Amino acid sequence: MKTEKLMIVGVGGQGTLLASKIVGKLLLGKGFDVKVSEVHGMSQRGGSVVTYVSWGEKVYAPIVDKGEADYILAFEMLEAARYAEFLKPGGKLIANTQQTNPMPVITGAMEYPEDIEGKLKTLGIDLDAIDALKTAEAAGSAKATNLVLLGRLAKYFPYPEEDWIECIKTGVPEKFVDMNIKAFKMGKEL
Amino acid sequence: MKQLMLGNEAVARGLYEAGCSFVSSYPGTPSTEITETVAKFKEVYAEWAPNEKVAMESAFGASLNGKRSFCAMKHVGLNVAADPLFTIAYTGVNAGFIIAVADDAGMHSSQNEQDSRHYAVSAKLPMLEPSDSAEALAFTKLAYELSEKFDTAVMIKMCTRVSHSQSIVETSDRVEAAPIPYERKAQKFIMTPANAIKRHPIVEERTKALTEWAETAEINRVEGGKSAEYGIITSSTCYQYVKEALGDDFPVLKLGMINPLPVKKIRDFAASVKQVIVVEELDPVIENHCKTIGVDVKGKELFGLLGEISQNSVRKAFGYPMTAGVKLDESIPVRPPVMCAGCPHRGLFYVLKKNQLNVIGDIGCYTLGSAAPLGAMDSTICMGASVSGLHGFNKAGGAEFAKKTVAVIGDSTFMHSGVTGLINIAYNESASTVIILDNSITGMTGHQQNPTTGFNLKGDPCTKIDLETLCKAVGIKRVRVVDPYNLAECNQAVKEELAAEEPSVIISRRPCALLKYVKHPGPIEGDASKCVGCKSCMKIGCPAISMKKGKVSIDATLCTGCGVCSQLCNFGALGK
Numbered sequence: 001m002k003t004e005k006l007m008i009v010g011v012g013g014q015g016t017l018l019a020s021k022i023v024g025k026l027l028l029g030k031g032f033d034v035k036v037s038e039v040h041g042m043s044q045r046g047g048s049v050v051t052y053v054s055w056g057e058k059v060y061a062p063i064v065d066k067g068e069a070d071y072i073l074a075f076e077m078l079e080a081a082r083y084a085e086f087l088k089p090g091g092k093l094i095a096n097t098q099q100t101n102p103m104p105v106i107t108g109a110m111e112y113p114e115d116i117e118g119k120l121k122t123l124g125i126d127l128d129a130i131d132a133l134k135t136a137e138a139a140g141s142a143k144a145t146n147l148v149l150l151g152r153l154a155k156y157f158p159y160p161e162e163d164w165i166e167c168i169k170t171g172v173p174e175k176f177v178d179m180n181i182k183a184f185k186m187g188k189e190l
Numbered sequence: 191m192k193q194l195m196l197g198n199e200a201v202a203r204g205l206y207e208a209g210c211s212f213v214s215s216y217p218g219t220p221s222t223e224i225t226e227t228v229a230k231f232k233e234v235y236a237e238w239a240p241n242e243k244v245a246m247e248s249a250f251g252a253s254l255n256g257k258r259s260f261c262a263m264k265h266v267g268l269n270v271a272a273d274p275l276f277t278i279a280y281t282g283v284n285a286g287f288i289i290a291v292a293d294d295a296g297m298h299s300s301q302n303e304q305d306s307r308h309y310a311v312s313a314k315l316p317m318l319e320p321s322d323s324a325e326a327l328a329f330t331k332l333a334y335e336l337s338e339k340f341d342t343a344v345m346i347k348m349c350t351r352v353s354h355s356q357s358i359v360e361t362s363d364r365v366e367a368a369p370i371p372y373e374r375k376a377q378k379f380i381m382t383p384a385n386a387i388k389r390h391p392i393v394e395e396r397t398k399a400l401t402e403w404a405e406t407a408e409i410n411r412v413e414g415g416k417s418a419e420y421g422i423i424t425s426s427t428c429y430q431y432v433k434e435a436l437g438d439d440f441p442v443l444k445l446g447m448i449n450p451l452p453v454k455k456i457r458d459f460a461a462s463v464k465q466v467i468v469v470e471e472l473d474p475v476i477e478n479h480c481k482t483i484g485v486d487v488k489g490k491e492l493f494g495l496l497g498e499i500s501q502n503s504v505r506k507a508f509g510y511p512m513t514a515g516v517k518l519d520e521s522i523p524v525r526p527p528v529m530c531a532g533c534p535h536r537g538l539f540y541v542l543k544k545n546q547l548n549v550i551g552d553i554g555c556y557t558l559g560s561a562a563p564l565g566a567m568d569s570t571i572c573m574g575a576s577v578s579g580l581h582g583f584n585k586a587g588g589a590e591f592a593k594k595t596v597a598v599i600g601d602s603t604f605m606h607s608g609v610t611g612l613i614n615i616a617y618n619e620s621a622s623t624v625i626i627l628d629n630s631i632t633g634m635t636g637h638q639q640n641p642t643t644g645f646n647l648k649g650d651p652c653t654k655i656d657l658e659t660l661c662k663a664v665g666i667k668r669v670r671v672v673d674p675y676n677l678a679e680c681n682q683a684v685k686e687e688l689a690a691e692e693p694s695v696i697i698s699r700r701p702c703a704l705l706k707y708v709k710h711p712g713p714i715e716g717d718a719s720k721c722v723g724c725k726s727c728m729k730i731g732c733p734a735i736s737m738k739k740g741k742v743s744i745d746a747t748l749c750t751g752c753g754v755c756s757q758l759c760n761f762g763a764l765g766k
Binding site for chain 2: 011012013021024025028033034035036037038039040045046047048059060061062063065066067068069078079081082084085086087088089091101102103104105106107108109110111112113116119120123124125142
């Protein structure tokens with residue numbers, strides 16, 4: 001089989017790393033060769049962050065290049081816009097409609113682009129935009145936004161919910177497992 | 191058992207399995223997790239040293255006393271440890287000794303993108319270069335064998351994409367390494383000129399022996415290809431990009447050892463193909479070796495000297511179609527890293543900015559104080575350079591500059607190499623003002639303990655170095671502590687210490703807002719109706735504050751309630 005590639009993009013601190021680890025674990029359990037690439041350090045301080053997950057019979061590159069991603073899971077709308085060109089033609093972009101202003105917007109040096117959702121659709125991108133923050137709050141905590149988005153991603157993956165839930169259980173602190181699973185399910189069924 | 195592991199975790203696992211029992215490192219992205227991971231094994235003694243030089247020398251001492259030992263650092267950390275490195279190359283080892291260095295091509299979290307392979311070449315030390323986690327584990331174990339077989343420290347070169355990519359590894363059990371009894375060997379380990387002169391030819395002979403080993407080593411392997419039009423020589427993460435982009439279209443010589451490089455193996459490989467292409471990041475180390483041994487190759491003319499390579503840069507170089515997606519025709523604001531909401535550095539930097547001071551900066555989260563809107567920084571070079579740089583700046587500029595210039599340095603960085611600069615300030619008497627930003631942790635690399643925190647790498651309480659006592663002991667009479675959440679207090683301290691005609695230290699003390707034990711009062715209750723839109727609060731660059739329709743808006747999910755913005759609002763719109 002051909003290698004498949006997922007990018008998870010967002011803002012440092014949103015929990016993209018945890019999401020990529022859960023996906024990596026799931027795919028490992030399916031018998032694939034898997035690579036998950038992260039960036040640590042300076043970029044985590046509220047900066048734009050990206051992790052790559054690649055899987056298949058044999059995976060070589062740990063990173064995803066422009067036009068290669070089968071899926072992009074964007075935790076924030078501006079980041080969806082920034083990384084959209086990494087999506088391969090026919091790929092799926094799942095985006096959280098949440099907007100977090102970057103410093104140039106906060107200081108007034110630049111403007112947050114309007115209607116990113118509409119513009120991405122105009123480009124012919126297969127976009128599934130959801131309000132993951134609101135859903136996470138309904139599930140119990142804004143901090144579970146990453147699990148809502150992971151649930152949404154699971155909708156497009158050919159694996160049963162139980163398998164995801166097993167991976168979530170081992171990936172999040174015990175006292176938050178139930179809430180995270182709830183958030184995951186709500187994201188999937190939204 | 192098959193599992194996903196970061197390259198760094200795999201090195202740690204390799205250390206464990208190979209019976210390593212002593213680790214000393216200083217944190218630095220992208221190397222940090224090696225030491226954090228190995229510290230979890232109770233069989234391994236592991237510590238954070240104050241800097242890379244101390245770490246390397248400590249690890250060498252453990253090797254001298256018969257235990258397999260290890261130290262890790264980022265590329266710029268190796269500069270700090272270069273002094274012991276070049277002479278340890280002469281002495282060789284007692285028990286196996288590995289030095290891991292992690293480069294950061296693309297500068298994801300570094301101030302330069304130096305190519306550490308040059309160190310192995312110039313210090314004449316063997317260097318292994320894994321291309322994924324499985325190799326990281328295997329090469330670490332192999333490195334101990336080589337270290338003890340060839341009586342040499344062995345370097346392992348990591349890079350961001352190997353260190354911070356998880357791939358599949360299979361683990362095995364630890365095999366204890368029997369300690370090698372210590373005995374004094376003066377001619378081997380005391381590097382006086384008379385002894386070192388005798389050691390140098392041994393080093394050269396060792397390199398010859400290692401080159402012989404490299405000729406047949408399994409880690410330098412040829413993979414067949416469909417066409418002999420090209421042959422590719424590559425290593426590390428570049429090997430992965432080559433295979434991703436070209437599959438098995440051309441033969442590949444995949445090098446696992448980057449120093450010394452084989453000669454015959456490369457010549458034979460070159461003779462079997464029409465044109466050799468070298469794919470390597472940053473400098474032409476393999477390429478220059480090939481040219482030196484008379485093998486015609488192309489490399490940097492295709493790939494350049496800058497940043498990271500990817501599968502598309504390989505596709506481009508070989509004339510293969512590059513993959514591309516559709517780009518939004520829109521100017522997308524950049525999202526640079528910022529000081530976190532509640533960051534204790536923010537208030538202090540606001541005061542520096544307000545007083546229009548020159549700020550000689552250093553390496554840490556507070557380097558973010560250079561970014562708009564705070565923009566209070568004049569230089570950043572390397573760990574410790576703020577304190578020593580300030581001294582020279584003030585000596586050159588005289589009192590006029592000494593009264594409007596400060597150095598800023600974090601607690602961990604101060605312990606790393608700031609204290610020597612402070613000794614220079616005291617000893618050579620410049621009326622310099624050094625501000626130690628003591629947030630009680632090594633922040634940027636992800637919360638590592640250091641000598642000022644009172645905890646060691648394993649998390650146990652330990653001796654806490656007292657910064658005030660230390661500064662006074664090196665001869666600074668004016669040492670005072672301020673709370674960076676209190677702008678008036680900081681302002682007064684900065685003004686008074688700059689006015690003083692003698693050296694001074696201000697310790698700006700408050701723990702990192704992200705530390706789990708730090709309790710925050712909770713988001714401030716803003717009152718937008720009182721906001722007049724003056725944007726005074728916007729001058730501190732807090733990610734929790736924004737203006738919506740001309741009125742201030744607080745993001746309650748980010749705001750910690752630090753209260754710095756409240757002190758800037760004259761209209762009561764931001765709480766008290």
